[in-house]
Amino acid sequence: MGVSSKMMMMIFLGLLGFIGLAEAQLKLGYYAQSCPKAEAIVQDYVHQHIPHAQSMAAPLLRMQFHDCFVRGCDGSVLLNKTEVGNNDTEKTANPNLTLRGFGFIDSVKSILEEECPGVVSCADIIALVARDSVWTVGGPWWPVTTGRRDGRISNASEALQDIPPPFSNFSSLQTIFASKGLDLKDLVLLSGAHTIGIAHCSSFNERLYNFTGRGYGQDPSLDSEYAANLKERKCKTPSDNTSIAEMDPGSHRTFDLSYYKLLLKRRGLFQSDAALTKSLTTLSYIKELVNGPLEAFFAEFGQAMVKMGEVQVLTGSAGEIRKHCAFVN
Incomplete structure (x- = not known):
């Protein structure tokens, strides 16, 4: 066994050990009896479509973050607004207006419903699709436990x-992550998802044009050369809400350490990125990653x-297994 093979085996065993500490009601191979082909169907669909649309990997990964941070990983981000009760769902909230990939999830669900009606949850599909998409574009692989059930409530x-x-400061980031049982190391690592993908100018334009809140001023924590480049080539006016910029310029299609290297150069795109360098604890994690191997x-x-x-x-008898991901049963 070569060095790289040994390392991958150690990583796999380490992740399996980590799973042993996780939610007991979730498990690897949850659908082994009820829908044996479930994970292969998801993987095959991802492998068929993502290579031809690699830019979708980042949105599908982002979807899992946005799902899990609201009511937990229950697929509630997928629910459409309905006339009944006139409820504004998570989809309609400002943070989710730029989410993409709902049709992708619906397509996977449709295939699984044909194979095993009413068995595989939309919440599990989100988790599996996120992992498989990242792996398909050359990123890390991790074992996904399954057995999640779908929530029935979704509020904007x-x-x-x-x-x-994206304008969060360090204190608010720490508080929000802690409320989900995630620590500062998780904050740094999960922020590393910004190594792929793009962002709309509306997410960071105030850093360029209105940092004072009075209609002028640039964020002094942002590298001036990087800011000038963003103004000249990407977000040319304060009111530009449609143009986009890479979150990891020069490497936004590659899952690597470039994002963290840019943070140390004051070139994190969002205020929330820059905030990671404001704490000695998170800064030390960043430096450790930058100086360590990609593996x-x-x-x-x-x-x-x-x-x-x-x-x-949600597990056991909680929630439901939706027939259509956009609607409760």
Whole structure:
């Protein structure tokens, strides 16, 4: 067995050990008897479509964050607003207006419903699709426990409250993550998802044009050359809400350590990115990752994803298994 093979085996065994500490009612291979082909169906669909649309990997990963941070990992982010009760669901909340990939999840669900009607939850599909998408574009792999059930409640106000906004400072990030049972190391690792994907100018334009809140001023913590480049090439006006910029310029399609290296150069795109360097604890984690091997980041990112995927899950007889991910049964 070569060095890389040994390392991957150690990572796999370490992740399995980590899972042993996780929610007891979730388990690896939960659908082994009830829908034996479930995980293979998800994987095959991802492997068929993501190579031709690699930019979808980041949104599908982001979807799991946004799902798990509101009411736990229960698929509530997928629910549509209905006329009954006129309830504004998580989908309609500002943090989720730029979410993409709902059709992708619906397509996977449709195939699984044909194979095993009423068996595989939408919450589990989100978790499996996120992992398989990241792996398909060359990122880390992690074991996904399954057995989540779908929630029946989805409120826009809760999404506004629980999803960390891009302008978060360190204190608010620490508080929100702690409320989900996630620590500062998880914060640094999960923020590493910004190594792939793009963001709309509306998410960070105030850092460029209105940091004082009075219609002018640039964030002094943002590298001036980087800020000038963003103004010149990406977000040319304060009112630009449609243009986009890479979260990890020059490497936004590659799952690597570049994001953390840019943080040390004051080139994190969001205020929430820059905030990670404001604490000695998180700064030391960043430096440790930058100075370590990529395999170590992959392994630790996988551990953080396993941990996040266990947040406030519904299992047993709680919730339901939705027939359609956008609607309660």
